[in-house]
Amino acid sequence: MSAAIREVAEVYLGPGEFRFATCPTRLRTILGSCVAITLWHPQRKIGGMCHFMLPSRVRCSTALNGLYADEAIELFVRQARAHRTEPEEYQLKLFGGGEMFPELQRHVAFSDVARLNVNAALEMAALYRLDLIAQDMGSTGYRSIVFDLCNGDVWVRHQPIRTLN
Template identity: 65%
Template sequence: MKKPVGTTEVVLAPGQVCFATRPTRLRTLLGSCVAITFWHPQRLIGGMCHFMLPGRLRNDQPLDGRYADEALELLLRHAHVNGTQARDYHVKLFGGGKMFPERQRLVSTQDVASLNIRAALALVERHHLNLTAQDMGSTGYRTIMFDLWNGDVWVRHQPMGTPQKNAYQKNQCAVGR
């Protein structure tokens, strides 16, 4: 996890999207939200979004990173502006932890976490993106660190009702297509 000299660190809040073209470490904290990391292995550029909801009914409003489809659209636009194509990026998905699992049993509707996971997977499929890893579902929150200089994503997952972990683990969950 050693950073190159001059590395910038950016912490994303819910609804934010960041794309960088120099050595950058992107961080975020996820509960039911989902983060999409987007990395170009040849150019060492990319970004991350932290979306809160699957989508909205838009009435010609500006794109908003709080929504899955719009957050991904913002990342795709950054890729285009930088002369790259979406299919050349490695994509990883994180989050979608159920934050109130005990309430799920009481209510027959789907929870936001599950809807966000489904939205993320559907967007990857719809845009024919190169999904290389995912760590979604379960309960609790995840802390994410994404290093643009090498594409590594470090995850610390804290499931509900378990003792706190202090160590990050490099995400190596490959995804079969």
Template identity: 65%
Template sequence: MKKPANAAEVVLAPGQVSFATCPTRLRTLLGSCVAFTFWHPQRRIGGMCHFMLPARNRTGQPLDGKYADEALELLLRHARANGTRPQDYQVKVFGGGEMFPEQPRQRPAHNVANLNIRAALALAERHHLHLAAQDMGSTGYRTIMFDLWNGNVWVRHQPMGILEKDAYQKNQRAAGR
């Protein structure tokens, strides 16, 4: 299906959540961050979130899309507000690319990409969401383009190649690390 002439285009920055009920293309760029896409095949509505971290201690604060649990909660609320059940959506998840693979880590807790991946999978399970597709892990970044008029999600993954690793190592030496 071709892009409708009246289709809107929304670019999500880190921490943003978008939900649309009209023909819309949602885009984002992910590194260690993760994005959920939600698409309702019968209604052709849906949304996407772009979260940066797994969770926070939220005591009394409003929901913030920077955090996995809160970003997903915002998408779930949009689904319900539109008279639909979250389980009726086609859900896909992307991202969690390691951006600094050469950087030594003392503890696995410092690997934000892996923490985000684990959070996304645990949240999908907790909310009984069937993942129709996923593309997570590895290194580098992903460009995501999600068309609400047909549910297609396009992913371009750019792993960290030899040039990126060489540039990173040169920067580390220059910084005295």
């Protein structure tokens, strides 16, 4: 009479990592200026997550690398097709791109990696015609992400940075 206990694989993704999996799996990561892309196929209960650090690079090899937004999306496309599905059948959610050092922007001229990452994620979603159903990007601070491949839910805990004025 008790409910069956289901074993769930818990996988942590570090910066640049990409994982495509099936239910029952939970994918986790922690983001600052990086962005996590999640793709989930609601009928097949398959999908993946990546933790990219930069929008793109000048390709110096043929191997795709999840460190870069454009290459991470290509990894997703290849996995979708390898599983006999099309990328447009997946639900897309985007997270991260938090500015980690907002106080430095007033004193030092430097590239805003967080903003560039957010823009790259949105551009890739539009380019590949992906179904963007949720996003939590920008602001400051870090985010903890948990993506459950059994139901497509993503839990986000956002800890903004408090700045002194």
